Amino acid sequence: MPNIKLTLGYDGTGYHGFQLQKNAVTVQQKLEEAIEKVMGQKVRITASGRTDTGVHATGQVINFFAQTGIPPQRIPHALNAVLPRDIVIYAAEIVSDSFHARFDAxxxxxxxxxxxxxxxxxxxxxxxxxxxxxxxxxxxxxxxxxxxxxxxxxxxxxxxxxxxxxxxxxxxxxxxxxxxxxxxxxxxxxxxxxxxxxxxxxxxxxxxxxxxxxxxxxxxxxxxxxxxxxxxxxxxxxxxxxxxxx
Amino acid sequence: MPNIKLTLGYDGTGYHGFQLQKNAVTVQQKLEEAIEKVMGQKVRITASGRTDTGVHATGQVINFFAQTGIPPQRIPHALNAVLPRDIVIYAAEIVSDSFHARFDAxxxxxxxxxxxxxxxxxxxxxxxxxxxxxxxxxxxxxxxxxxxxxxxxxxxxxxxxxxxxxxxxxxxxxxxxxxxxxxxxxxxxxxxxxxxxxxxxxxxxxxxxxxxxxxxxxxxxxxxxxxxxxxxxxxxxxxxxxxxxx
CATH class of the missing domain: 3.30.70.660 (Pseudouridine synthase I, catalytic domain, C-terminal subdomain)
Structure with a gap:
């Protein structure tokens, strides 16, 4: 299953930070929901690091493993079409299986x-x-x-x-x-x-x-x-x- | 009663434009409410012009007549304290009685x-x-x-x-x-x-x-x-x- 790296931005104003939380809306939750919607499978994403409530990003990096027929250059458009407007994917590429957004930063x-x-x-x-x-x-x-x-x-x-x-x-x-x-x-x-x-x-x-x-x-x-x-x-x-x- | 000129900015995202409307929140309504709260009198403001729904301003100008003990240089702080955060007063001055924000632009x-x-x-x-x-x-x-x-x-x-x-x-x-x-x-x-x-x-x-x-x-x-x-x-x-x- 290919290892997909995404570069993305978000306006942190409306989120309780990046990382998944019970009973609070986070960026990670919105991303995982969008990926499931577009690629038809549940994934767990890894980010370069969490950001706190209210912190923004224009160059956050995540990776996850998923099977998809969508060519990498089309992935940003496909995800942006279902993401809320305060999260935007800028780039996608297939990376080596060993690539880890946090450990390799x-x-x-x-x-x-x-x-x-x-x-x-x-x-x-x-x-x-x-x-x-x-x-x-x-x-x-x-x-x-x-x-x-x-x-x-x-x-x-x-x-x-x-x-x-x-x-x-x-x-x-x-x-x-x-x-x-x-x-x-x-x-x-x-x-x-x-x-x-x-x-x-x-x-x-x-x-x-x-x-x-x-x-x-x-x-x-x-x-x-x-x-x-x-x-x-x-x-x-x-x-x-x-x-x-x- | 002195004629007060204000220079102000607003984020138009949350407003149905500048001008007063029934059943819709507008910038003019928020301004007139704030002036009444701070100066204790109902006023009708005159703007340089209306702006449409979603249009922003960083240098809109309005004027109105009101009696107040607040010195002009303190008026922005006094109004900003009661205004929503998406409307900000930048400057205030007392102008001649004949000054009209729209006709004199x-x-x-x-x-x-x-x-x-x-x-x-x-x-x-x-x-x-x-x-x-x-x-x-x-x-x-x-x-x-x-x-x-x-x-x-x-x-x-x-x-x-x-x-x-x-x-x-x-x-x-x-x-x-x-x-x-x-x-x-x-x-x-x-x-x-x-x-x-x-x-x-x-x-x-x-x-x-x-x-x-x-x-x-x-x-x-x-x-x-x-x-x-x-x-x-x-x-x-x-x-x-x-x-x-x-």
Whole structure:
């Protein structure tokens, strides 16, 4: 049975996150229902990772095994025809049987968008976090530079999370201004739970002048209490998942 | 009683247009309710113009007369606190008694956004019209240049509309590409009913190679049937209304 890889986007506003849950509508549930409708078989999908309630994606990756006569290039259209409009399949391909969307991911890119106008931009209210206090984006850039690289990011992980290692290579952390938006782009070999949202909260505190822009000591403390707060989910978008394997 | 001018935005997705209607929720109704709640008096607002169901605004202008102790610079915050989140007040000022949001408007700018990717960009699905057939934006630019200027735009007006004059000065008609988006920006001294949506529909037909890029003959025909179809409302945003008077 072929192993099918899908690249997809979703607006997380209407979902209780990605992963299947009893008594709550999730993206995974809608995807599995659509695949069953189109391919006539029940499947269990594997994602590159779950996303929390309210988090969006434009480049999530999943895989699943299914028998289908639909050629891969037609699969996005076939699924989009039955999916709700807030979930869109962008690409499909047949990959090797050993391909696993989670275990084989070698890098992920997220963006976190801040709307820093005096009043919220109405058309992006579900996809940007409104911060009305003026932020100094140059200070935020300097602070981002001190976080970039391979570090133990314990200070930037939701407390209570359990993982094998808390070391991650944050190989890109950019702060870009396109007024009134400030967009933080974070790319790493992997992220700890809530890591991007805690980084964003910490950078916002720097931008407000409430903490020093050298975040080296915060990394070194390996203590969640030393970093900033966890900003709301709705500014976060999973943009891309990278793989070496096909 | 002071004459208060407000600049505001709204996401038209959830409204039956701007103007008051019986048995349908409109932006005007929400605004008048909010003003009554905050200023303790019933008012009737005047807008620069109505917008249709599903059309958005980031720079709509209204005025109304009301007695209030709230200083103008605090009015946006006070109203935003009681308005639904899909309507946002950006600015307020006291203007002369003779200022009229509709009669004194000397120019308006609209954008119409096309999403020309193979599949719709999920996060902009309510604010961009998805056209899956590849469009030649350079042909659309050439066509736009033939529409720009002062013309009788009868061919680009919804049939059955009644107006004093069908001559408008379309002083700007730009087509910009920011893949996968193609954005049409139209600025004029005024617009006929559905004019931007008919222009967008006509430019899309040019971009698909289905009609000549010289639209001069279409203008000259003064016949609605000679122009393209009326594209859906959700790609349209009222960006700015200009005034000379204060």
């Amino acid at each position: 070698v890098g992920k890119t997220y963006t976190y968008t801040i709307d820093n106008g005096a009043h919220p931009q109405v058309l992006s209210r579900h996809h940007a976090y409104h911060v009305r206090f003026p932020l100094d984006a140059n200070l935020m850039k300097q602070a981002a530079a001190t976080l970039q690289g391979k570090h133990d990011f314990t200070s930037f992980m939701a407390s209570g999370s359990s993982v094998k290692t808390t070391v991650r290579n944050l190989y890109r952390l950019d702060v870009e201004i396109n007024w009134p938006y400030i967009t933080i782009t974070a790319a790493a070999d992997g992220f700890l739970y809530n890591m991007v949202r805690i980084i964003a909260g910490t950078l916002i505190e720097v931008g407000r002048g409430k903490r020093d822009h050298n975040l080296g000591p915060v990394i070194d403390a390996k203590n969640r209490h030393r970093a900033g707060w966890t900003v709301p989910a709705h500014g976060l978008v999973l943009r891309e998942v990278e793989y070496n394997k096909k | 000397v120019g308006k700018t609209y954008t119409y956004t096309i999403d020309n990717g193979a599949h719709p960009q999920v996060l902009s699905r309510h604010h961009a019209y998805h056209v899956r057939f590849p469009l030649d934006a350079n042909l659309m630019k050439q066509a736009a240049a033939t529409l720009q200027g002062k013309h009788d735009f009868t061919s680009f007006m919804a049939s059955g509309s009644s107006v004093k004059t069908t001559v408008r000065n379309l002083y700007r008609l730009d087509v910009e590409i920011n893949w996968p988006y193609i954005t049409i920006t139209a600025a004029a001294d005024g617009f006929l009913y559905n004019m931007v949506r008919i222009i967008a529909g006509t430019l899309i037909e040019v971009g698909r190679g289905k009609r000549d890029h010289n639209l001069g003959p279409v203008i000259d025909a003064k016949n609605r049937h000679r122009a393209g179809w009326t594209v859906p409302a959700h790609g349209l945003v009222l960006r700015e209304v200009e005034y000379n008077k204060k």
